[in-house]
Amino acid sequence: MDAMGDGETGRRALRPANQRWRASAALVLLGLVALATSGLDLDHDDRGQRAAATHPLPARAASAPARRLVVVGRSVLGRPIRATVVGDPAAPRRLLAVGCIHGDEPAGEAITRRLRSARPPRGVALWLVDAFNPDGCAAGTRQNAHGVDLNRNSPWRWRPIDPPGGTYYAGPRALSEPESRALVALVRRVRPTVTIWYHQHAGLVDDSGGDRVLERGYARLVGLPFRHYGDQPGSITGWQDATSRGTTAFVVELPAGALSARASARHAAAVLALARLGRPLALAPPPRGRLSAPATPAGASP
Numbered sequence: 447m448d449a450m451g452d453g454e455t456g457r458r459a460l461r462p463a464n465q466r467w468r469a470s471a472a473l474v475l476l477g478l479v480a481l482a483t484s485g486l487d488l489d490h491d492d493r494g495q496r497a498a499a500t501h502p503l504p505a506r507a508a509s510a511p512a513r514r515l516v517v518v519g520r521s522v523l524g525r526p527i528r529a530t531v532v533g534d535p536a537a538p539r540r541l542l543a544v545g546c547i548h549g550d551e552p553a554g555e556a557i558t559r560r561l562r563s564a565r566p567p568r569g570v571a572l573w574l575v576d577a578f579n580p581d582g583c584a585a586g587t588r589q590n591a592h593g594v595d596l597n598r599n600s601p602w603r604w605r606p607i608d609p610p611g612g613t614y615y616a617g618p619r620a621l622s623e624p625e626s627r628a629l630v631a632l633v634r635r636v637r638p639t640v641t642i643w644y645h646q647h648a649g650l651v652d653d654s655g656g657d658r659v660l661e662r663g664y665a666r667l668v669g670l671p672f673r674h675y676g677d678q679p680g681s682i683t684g685w686q687d688a689t690s691r692g693t694t695a696f697v698v699e700l701p702a703g704a705l706s707a708r709a710s711a712r713h714a715a716a717v718l719a720l721a722r723l724g725r726p727l728a729l730a731p732p733p734r735g736r737l738s739a740p741a742t743p744a745g746a747s748p
């Protein structure tokens with residue numbers, strides 16, 4: 447959960463009013479795609495990352511997309527941060543989904559696990575990270591093993607928040623944490639066209655400051671309200687939307703508790719619908735904030 451004060455309403459002025467009809471057209475397309483993907487034969491085994499490898503879909507095994515496991519970093523306690531890449535890692539469009547960043551908000555892992563056995567559209571690779579905060583996700587704590595809220599530790603408008611031990615402790619400086627540095631390195635290397643960060647427990651799709659058509663479309667596909675949930679200093683999503691032109695990132699706040707199989711299937715289908723949209727963000731508003739990525743991220747801290 448990320449409620450922390452009001453957002454910057456001024457950024458809404460960046461969104462031209464004449465995008466409305468284009469947004470409607472895109473939503474119609476999303477709806478058609480949803481119909482087309484409603485019969486997705488996704489693996490129903492959400493228990494572990496070996497599920498996809500050990501249980502290929504029989505009818506499609508001969509042409510199943512390539513899957514590989516990539517270690518993209520290490521946690522404070524040395525746990526690997528693993529990404530499962532489905533499809534060609536260098537595909538023209540790359541969709542990154544992160545199931546768990548706050549360790550007490552793990553429901554999204556059911557979606558990223560389910561997507562391991564999905565078939566991405568041609569030209570799309572899925573980069574799936576169950577837990578970017580493996581220590582916190584293992585311990586059920588919001589923060590990492592240093593007690594840092596990783597979603598307050600990015601270089602985007604970083605500032606000290608809370609003392610050590612506090613809920614939103616932002617760390618001693620931006621990118622002080624190995625998990626934060628790993629995710630920045632991953633984003634810079636992969637440049638995901640679309641990134642989805644799963645949180646809980648607000649039950650909404652956040653108007654995160656990226657491509658509103660995709661955000662709103664996702665909300666419609668999964669049946670969650672779409673609204674602005676607030677901007678936070680040091681937010682990962684804010685950093686991506688402010689610094690990675692031509693890409694977009696947004697937050698999905700899942701409801702409390704575990705997702706049902708039906709709900710995780712619906713979210714997985716929505717992810718694939720966005721992937722199919724073939725939308726490098728020609729209609730996207732310019733990034734808000736106009737912040738540039740610091741050359742030496744840690745030095746950007748006050």
Ligand SMILES: [Zn+2]
Pocket residue numbers: 447448548551645646
């Ligand atoms: Zn959260």
